[in-house]
Amino acid sequence: MADLAIRCQGLSKTYRLGLRARRVDALQGLDLAVEAGTIYGFVGPNGAGKSTTIKILVGLVAPSAGHAELFGRPIADPRARQAIGYLPENPTFHDFMKPLEVMRYLGALSGLGGRALDRRALELLEQVGLSRALDLTVRKFSKGMVQRLGLAQAVLHDPPLLILDEPMSGLDPMGRKEVRDLIVAQARRGKTIFFSTHILNDVETICDRVGMVMGGRLVREGALRSLFDGSVRAVEVRCSALPPEVDSALLAMATSGSTNPEGHAYLFPDHGAAHAALARVVAAGASVLSVQPIRESLEETFVRLAADTRASDGGPPLHD
Amino acid sequence: MTSSTLTIARVTLAEALRDRLLYNLVVFAVLLVAGSLTISQLTLGDQFRIIANIGTSATQVFGLLIAVFLGVGLVSREMDRRTCYPALARPVSRAGFVVGKYLGLLATLGLNVALMAAATGVMLSLYVGQQALSVPAFAAAFALTFLQLAVAGALAVLFSTFSTATLSAIFALSIVGAGWLFGEVRAFWVAARQVELKGLIRVLDALLPNMSLLDLKESVTYGDPVTLGSVLARAAYGAGYAGVLVALAALVFSRRDVR
Numbered sequence: 001m002a003d004l005a006i007r008c009q010g011l012s013k014t015y016r017l018g019l020r021a022r023r024v025d026a027l028q029g030l031d032l033a034v035e036a037g038t039i040y041g042f043v044g045p046n047g048a049g050k051s052t053t054i055k056i057l058v059g060l061v062a063p064s065a066g067h068a069e070l071f072g073r074p075i076a077d078p079r080a081r082q083a084i085g086y087l088p089e090n091p092t093f094h095d096f097m098k099p100l101e102v103m104r105y106l107g108a109l110s111g112l113g114g115r116a117l118d119r120r121a122l123e124l125l126e127q128v129g130l131s132r133a134l135d136l137t138v139r140k141f142s143k144g145m146v147q148r149l150g151l152a153q154a155v156l157h158d159p160p161l162l163i164l165d166e167p168m169s170g171l172d173p174m175g176r177k178e179v180r181d182l183i184v185a186q187a188r189r190g191k192t193i194f195f196s197t198h199i200l201n202d203v204e205t206i207c208d209r210v211g212m213v214m215g216g217r218l219v220r221e222g223a224l225r226s227l228f229d230g231s232v233r234a235v236e237v238r239c240s241a242l243p244p245e246v247d248s249a250l251l252a253m254a255t256s257g258s259t260n261p262e263g264h265a266y267l268f269p270d271h272g273a274a275h276a277a278l279a280r281v282v283a284a285g286a287s288v289l290s291v292q293p294i295r296e297s298l299e300e301t302f303v304r305l306a307a308d309t310r311a312s313d314g315g316p317p318l319h320d
Numbered sequence: 321m322t323s324s325t326l327t328i329a330r331v332t333l334a335e336a337l338r339d340r341l342l343y344n345l346v347v348f349a350v351l352l353v354a355g356s357l358t359i360s361q362l363t364l365g366d367q368f369r370i371i372a373n374i375g376t377s378a379t380q381v382f383g384l385l386i387a388v389f390l391g392v393g394l395v396s397r398e399m400d401r402r403t404c405y406p407a408l409a410r411p412v413s414r415a416g417f418v419v420g421k422y423l424g425l426l427a428t429l430g431l432n433v434a435l436m437a438a439a440t441g442v443m444l445s446l447y448v449g450q451q452a453l454s455v456p457a458f459a460a461a462f463a464l465t466f467l468q469l470a471v472a473g474a475l476a477v478l479f480s481t482f483s484t485a486t487l488s489a490i491f492a493l494s495i496v497g498a499g500w501l502f503g504e505v506r507a508f509w510v511a512a513r514q515v516e517l518k519g520l521i522r523v524l525d526a527l528l529p530n531m532s533l534l535d536l537k538e539s540v541t542y543g544d545p546v547t548l549g550s551v552l553a554r555a556a557y558g559a560g561y562a563g564v565l566v567a568l569a570a571l572v573f574s575r576r577d578v579r
Contacts, residue, residue, distance in 0.1 A: 015577075052579075058409040060578040078411045086409035092402045094331065096338045108327040109410040153406055163409075 003071070005161045005192035006034035006057065011066035013052050013216075026052040028216040029066065034194055034209070036071075036160070039187050041203035041224075042196040043298075044213035045306050050196040051089060053213070054165045057194075058086045070161060082110065085157065089165040089196075091150035095139035099130050099149050102138065103156060110157035124152040128182070144175045151182060162186060164195035168202055180206055200299045210298070212305060219305050224298075233296055234267045235274035238289040239281050246284045250277050262289060324412045325420040332424020336390055346432055349382035353439045357446070368447040369541050375440025376537040379433060379465050384496060387429055387469040391476025392488040394421040395569075399578060400485075408578060415570035422477050422566050429469045437462040454543060460551045461536035467558030468534045472496045474565035475529070481573040499529035534558045 011030040014023055027049045034040045044050050055061040056068060059081055073080040093102045103121035107113070112120070125131055128148035138146065147170065154162055167183070168176045176199075183193050184206055197203060203210055204224070211221040234255065240263030242250075247264060251257045253273055254266040268274040274291065281288055296304070336342055356374035361367070395418065398404035408417060437458075444453055475495055479488035502524060509517050533554050539546045 015579075055577075055579060060405060060408055062575070062577060078413050081409060082411045084409065086406060088402060088405040088409075090402075091406065093406070094335060094403050096335060105327060105331050106406055106410065109324050109407055109412050111323075111411070113323075150406070 003036040004033050005036045008032040008068040009066055011068055012064050014064045025216050030218050036192050037190055038208040039193040039206055041207035041210045043203055048213045049216040050213055051165055054163055083159055083161050085154035085159040085162045087150045087154045087164040087167055093138045098137055099125055106153045107156050128152045143170050161192045167195055168199050204298050214306055232293045234294040236267050236292040236294055237274055237277055238265045239263055240287045242286040243284050246280055253277055322416055325416045328420025329423035332421050333427045336428040345382045345386050349378045350439050352378045371443045372541045376540055379436035383432055383469040384472050387473035388476045388489055388492045391425055391473040392480045392485045394477055396480040396485045414574040418570040418573050425473045433462055433466045457539040457546045460546050461540045464534045464536050464554055468531055470562040471529045471558055474562040478565045478569040481569045499531040502528050503532040529561055
């Protein structure tokens, strides 16, 4: 079994809110295993439990039940946090400080110090594009600059595990690409990246594995490819030079069909129907231009599961 | 004490020294002490006592306000602004964080008391002909005032670990006020032979901070003798009381979710 960077078993969190101590189950028996050296995308709608999970892992929130470990060390042990670099959602720092002061403060809390800390901090500030802002206090930083500083402080002590809460949140397309590049660069150096997001394009682009959390439960988890296995919604077949009688036969078998300048396009409900149609096309001597399985995208999977979860919880549907 | 705790203390001091509230109160207090020179002219012959009284009282009152209003923000402001997130996600214990914040507050209060003591000392030096200034008594009075502020600050920190900044300030100021007044109330109850209240008096005596015990204003003002043993015993009481409060604050904060 590969080394696990994160292991959660039956992790639950119940908050008591308001004067009447209204019970809110933010997490319900979450099991999670993140292998070392992977990029793990933790996705889910707002209020699904992503940030609660992350806050439990970094020691900000105590679980109501269950157990979690970082590299085999229980999260209750402050030493477990030496192994993590954490970027909070919408990070904030002491606004009277300059970026190097922030890095010195947080570096010292990770046991760094002296010239080595300054050297590392300056190197990272350069990497995240803040070397021209060394004389500015954080108060004068834009949101993107604060996010970059947040990333720099997260990797300051070169931790083997990065836990990033919505790292692309609020960034422009360039900023998002830079963060993605930074995540990939860290992964290439053997780091484990665990990040939450609801920007699914980012997940599809860089993640090895994905966990979907809905209503405080992990509803789907696995390698990115495996999430789509068995989720072929349809098979598209394109062909040309098709006799009219074969076209009629294929239309009867297909869920939809259309004519375009290249020829014909049909959508079949599954591989079996597509194979039968292809046999008719070949027998008629027509040309097969392409056969394309249409899989459910991560976004479609996400929306469907969110709607299912809402329906099973008795909540309003996500979409009409 | 770990280096993380000292790092947090240093940053807390740096933050406090940038706080306008601190400067407003300190400047006002120093002006008041300086103004005591004028006020003392209204009375013939007692200038020394008036200046000594105003100097020590101003240090106490403004120091208490600084201790409470900075103290209530130490933890709650870090949580409200979420500046504590990247710090607490590092190998720092919650207790170490609270102690570090408190030590930073103590350093701020220490600087404040030293500044006020210096201002009062300069004013008094102009009138040393009227009454001999007992330097040990003067130093002991300001040292115990520092401990008064330490107790008030610890109360503020304790309340801020589980309540809002506004409520924490109200709670802390109420308890400090009750601690000041309780000496008088106890004397009245005891003199009135209220036997049925003795239990309550004992409980309040143990729970409320005895601020009068940490007050040596009279010794500076009237030159009453002060023994080293008495000062050390009072200091031990103040330090112990503040220590228990900070330990409680650390315990409460260790169990609190930061969200």
